[in-house]
Amino acid sequence: MATDLSKAKVGDTLPEITFGPYTRKLLALYGGASGDHNAVHIDTDFARAAGLDDVFAQGMLSMAPYARVVTDWAGLERLESLETRFMAITPVGATGRFTGKVVESFEVDGVAKLRIALAAFIDGNIQTLGGEAVVRAG
Amino acid sequence: MTETAAPAANPRGIFNRTSIGAKTKPVSYPVEKGRIAFFCDVVGETNPIHFDEAAARKAGFPTIVAPPTFPMVIDLETTNAARRLGFTPIFDLVRCDLRYLLHGTERYEYAGHLLAGDEITITHEVLGFEDKKGGALEFCHVRSSLTHPVRGEVVAIRRTFVHRLG
Numbered sequence: 001m002a003t004d005l006s007k008a009k010v011g012d013t014l015p016e017i018t019f020g021p022y023t024r025k026l027l028a029l030y031g032g033a034s035g036d037h038n039a040v041h042i043d044t045d046f047a048r049a050a051g052l053d054d055v056f057a058q059g060m061l062s063m064a065p066y067a068r069v070v071t072d073w074a075g076l077e078r079l080e081s082l083e084t085r086f087m088a089i090t091p092v093g094a095t096g097r098f099t100g101k102v103v104e105s106f107e108v109d110g111v112a113k114l115r116i117a118l119a120a121f122i123d124g125n126i127q128t129l130g131g132e133a134v135v136r137a138g
Numbered sequence: 139m140t141e142t143a144a145p146a147a148n149p150r151g152i153f154n155r156t157s158i159g160a161k162t163k164p165v166s167y168p169v170e171k172g173r174i175a176f177f178c179d180v181v182g183e184t185n186p187i188h189f190d191e192a193a194a195r196k197a198g199f200p201t202i203v204a205p206p207t208f209p210m211v212i213d214l215e216t217t218n219a220a221r222r223l224g225f226t227p228i229f230d231l232v233r234c235d236l237r238y239l240l241h242g243t244e245r246y247e248y249a250g251h252l253l254a255g256d257e258i259t260i261t262h263e264v265l266g267f268e269d270k271k272g273g274a275l276e277f278c279h280v281r282s283s284l285t286h287p288v289r290g291e292v293v294a295i296r297r298t299f300v301h302r303l304g
């Protein structure tokens with residue numbers, strides 16, 4: 001199912017992924033699945049008492065489909081590193097769009113590698129995550 | 139770890155800057171296929187290598203393999219376990235204040251894979267602190283090592299915690 005990366009080149013775009021909508025149920029389930037019990041993501045009463053309008057999604061929840069842009073394309077076995085910066089919160093009801101693009105082709109000790117720029121957006125084209133992954137191309 | 143190695147404290151800062159160089163006590167975590175399946179269902183991961191033994195083997199893995207952001211599960215569940223065991227979790231060691239805390243960055247370096255049945259030990263090390271925007275933001279850098287008793291360090295996590303003070 002993974003792509004033949006020997007033909008990949010700088011500028012190639014990876015297939016996009018859509019994820020969501022981010023419902024309260026999804027946030028509650030991710031709290032349980034991840035072990036992140038921070039009430040600001042799952043308890044509206046707590047969020048309002050903290051001065052927020054509502055709960056908002058765990059950033060790490062979005063990092064899963066963000067990673068999947070790369071692993072669906074390259075295969076998990078090729079993934080060397082993955083990083084993100086959290087840029088904006090994802091409110092309840094939003095839908096996420098996740099993109100990837102090959103930005104560099106390089107070699108380390110004779111092993112061909114690709115650097116992939118990754119990004120996540122919610123409605124209104126607001127960027128929520130940004131960063132990169134490195135995969136082995138050989 | 140010495141007092142002199144710590145940077146000058148931000149008068150508005152909250153992090154415990156004397157924790158620079160400190161490490162948390164190791165805590166172990168059993169990687170279970172049921173938890174991997176639950177995690178995958180929630181995040182929309184449908185690749186069968188994460189829940190079907192035969193598919194995982196066919197793809198070249200010795201057994202069911204965890205998805206790339208699963209290290210967070212190990213991190214958080216061992217934090218919960220540290221509290222149960224009476225150890226100081228990383229959040230308390232660096233003194234995170236949930237009222238002001240933001241997650242700045244998250245980076246994974248994979249030397250191997252987390253497999254169902256693994257017993258993984260995690261240790262966190264406080265790398266340092268930084269102030270930005272004239273002290274309106276303070277940053278704490280942490281490196282976490284996920285280690286298998288035979289395969290060694292499987293994943294390293296680099297994370298930045300941020301306090302928004304402005």
